[in-house]
Amino acid sequence: MNKKLMGLLMAFVLLSGLLAGCGSATTSGKDKNHIVIGAAMPVFDDKWLSYLYDGINQYDKEHKNVEVKMVDAKNxxxxxxxxxxTFITQGVDAIIINPVDTDAVEPMVNAANDANIPVIIVNRAPSKKVLKKIYAYVGSESLEAGTIQMKKVAELLGGKGDIGLMNGTLGQESVVKRTQGNKDVVKENPGMKIVREASADYQRSTGMTLMENWIQSGKHFDAIVANNDEMAIGAIAALDEAGKRGNIIVAGIDGTIDALKYVKDGKLNVTAFQDAFGQGKGAIEAAIDAVKGKKLKNNFINIPFQLVTKDNVDEFIKKWEK
Incomplete structure (x- = not known):
């Protein structure tokens, strides 16, 4: 009889421990002194995205009650x-996702929703369907970037010229929208024509290789317009190496510190500054708001693009020096 009683007591203790564990995993962030945020990032080896991560990590360092678990999906x-x-199993309070592929993010959102964990998507815009299922999207309007970029190129060309268009990684929302913005402006300028268009996968080395191929084809260009700065810098390197730069206008997007130095030196004519640090900070602030139950009137938190040329580049360089 004593053995049975001892066994029942032990079972009761184990069950109590399990219930306590479950309770701690599902406790609302509103009542917690310690908030845990899961950050699912596409790849750590990306220069521009590293600034976005800095925005998240800086907030983490400055708030002792916030813990960020950041992971690399390696694309x-x-x-x-x-x-x-894994974040869901761990019972994090909110999840920030910068999707590897925006077309593949819905199952992640659905899984988090089933666990009552709010989701914030950052930088790469989800579909309208997915946008309705998440707490917030924090990013910049890619259509705006492509539009202001090409408008400045059109101005510099006087509305006439042959354009080489470098696309980023095909399938990404940013590529579709930035390119659409470019082409909308070209349509408004009958004297401008896109004579070459291909993907350089958002990479500097691939942009250089693509530009080398275009040079070897013997095609004339008045401007090279790239979906990001890295490809634009690659194009500049190829043109310089071949002694073909001349008066060719080169334009990028993102306003990385490398690109801003190229603008200051007169090598890159145009870029559109995308505030990576601001997006990262905005994403984690939205995650904290979600945990605290704050209601949003609009769940698209826009961090606007800003046009950069040699005339105003110094003010953007200062942003990276903070």
Whole structure:
């Protein structure tokens, strides 16, 4: 009889421990002194995105009650899905996702919603359907970037010229929208024509290789317009090496510190500054608001693009020096 009683007591203790564990994992962030945020990022080896991560990590360092668990999907959507599942199992209070592929993010959002964990998507815009399922999207309007970029190029060309268009990684929302903005402006300027268009995968080295191929084709260009700064810098390197730069206008997007130095030196004519640090900070602030139950009137938190030329580049360089 004593053995049975001892066994029942032990079972009761174990059950109590399990229930306590479950309770702690699901406790609302509103009542917690310690908030845990899962951050599922697409790839750590990306210069521009590293500034976005800095915005998240800086907030983490300045707030002792906030803990960020940041993971690298290595540009693999299935790996990112697994990482989000792990965050859900761990019972994090909110999840920030910068999707490897925006077309693959919905199952991640659905899984988090099923666990009552708010989701914030940053930088890469989800579909309208997914936007309705998340707490907030924090990013910049890519259509605006492509538009202001090409408008400045059109101004510099006097509305006439042959354009080489470098696309980023195909399928990404930013590529679709930035390119659409470019082409909308070209349509408004009958004297401008896109004579070459290809993907350089958002990479400097690939942009250089693509530009080398275009040079070898013997095609004439008045401007090279790239979906990001890295490809534009690659194009500049190829043109310089071949002695073909001349008066060719080169334009990028993002306003990385490398690109701003190229603008200051007169090598890159145009870029559109995308505030990576501001997006990261905005994403984690939105995550904290979500945990605290704050209601949003509009769940698209826009961090606007700003046009950069040699005339105003110094003010943007200062932003990176903070």
């Amino acid at each position: 693999d959507s299935s790996k990112q899905m697994s990482q989000v599942d």
